[in-house]
Amino acid sequence: MKLFTKLFALFFTATLVLSCGNSDDDVDFLLNPGGKFGKGGQVDDCLGFGENELILSIQEQFTTLPGKVSILFRVSDVDDNPISGLTADQFTIFEQGRNDDCFNTISKSESQARISPNSQIFSTNTLLVLDLSNSVLSSSLDELKSASISFVDNVMPATTNEAFKMAIYWFDGEDELHLLNPLTASKTELTAAIEGITDDISNDPSTDLYGAVIKSTDIASNVLAESTEGGKIGAASVVIFTDGTDQASRFTRASAQEKVDNANENISFFTIGLGAEIDTQVLMDIGKTASVFANNKEELETTFNEISQKVSERANSFYLFEYCSPKRDGSGDNNLAIQLKSGNLEGAVQTKFNANGFTGGCE
Structure with a gap:
C-alpha cells in the first residue's frame, strides 16, 4: 500500500x-x-x-x-x-x-x-470493565453509574470522532465477561447503556475478578490488532473497577497477572478500587499503568475522573x-x-x- x-x-x-x-x-x-x-x-x-x-x-x-x-x-x-x-x-x-x-x-x-x-493521530480504544456483583448492585449502583458517565464524558471527545472508541463490559460471578455496549465512537450510546443498568442485571452475586482481567486483556489485544491493520497506529486501555476481591476462584491471581504482564506494550491497564474489602496490592499490580482507590461511594466519581485524566493524557x-x-x-x-x-x-x-x-x- x-x-x-x-x-x-x-x-x-x-x-x-x-x-x-x-x-x-x-x-x-x-x-x-x-x-x-x-x-x-x-x-x-x-x-x-x-x-x-x-x-x-x-x-x-x-x-x-x-x-x-x-x-x-x-x-x-x-x-x-x-x-x-x-x-x-x-x-x-x-x-x-x-x-x-x-x-x-x-x-x-x-x-x-x-x-x-x-492531535489524535492514531486510533485509541478504551475498555471500561465494571464489577456488577451483588455488593455493588445493592449499595453503590447509583454512584457507580454517575461516575461511569463522568468517565465517558471526560475520555470521549465532545464531537463524535471515529479515532476514539470505547466499549463497556461488566462481570459478576459467572464465567463470562458480559458486553454492556460494543465498541463505539458515540458518547450518547455509551451514556444510555450505563443509564440502563438495573439492580437485577446479575444472576450470580459472586466476583470473578481474575476472569474479567484475563478476558478483557484478550479483547483489548484483538481490538488493538484490528485497529492497527494496514500500518495504522493504535493503542488500547483497559480500565477495571471493583469493590472487592476475586471470590469465584475460577482463575488464579498468577494467571491474571501473567496475562497483563505479557500483553502488548501498547495496552495500558488502569484499576479503580472501592471500599475496605479490596486488595490494593492486587489492583496496583493489575493496574500497572495507574491505580486509584475510593474509601467510600461518595468518592467514586472523583477517582473515575482521576483515571479518565490519565487515559486522556496518554492519548494526547x-x-x-x-x-x-x-x-x-x-x-x-x-x-x-x-x-x-x-x-x-x-x-x-x-x-x-x-x-x-x-x-x-x-x-
Missing part, C-alpha cells in the same frame, strides 16, 4: 497537519519502538543541552518529496508519565548539514514548520512535527534535533534524514 493511502487513513483526524505531497515508501508504524528515545538518540554535545528531564521518543519518521520531513514522537517524563497539552512554541528545531560544525536553528516561517499539539502525548527542509538533493544525510522546554523541565532528541531528491516547492 502506498504511504499516501496509509497516511490518509492515519491522519484524517489530525487537526493541524501540513501537506507537501505523496510518498511511495511503505512505513511500519509501531508505538514505543525500543529504547527510551525510540528511533532517535541523545543529542550531540555541541548543542550544550543539559540532562533530559523530559523524554522525546521518536515513533516514526519519513520524508516526502519535494522536501518535507515528518517526525512522529511521544513526550513523557523520566518515569514514563505522558506529557500532553504542549504547544508549538515550546519546541525548538535544529538542523545540521555536512558543512555545519554544529546545529543551526531552522526558520519556522521559511520552513513552514509545524508541531501539531493535542503524541505529536506530529513536519517541516519543509532547506536541504537539497546531493546534501546526503542531515542531522535533526528537537528540543522541548516545559516550565523548568527540558528534553531533546536527535535523528537524521536523507535529502535525496529534495527540491523547492514544498508548501
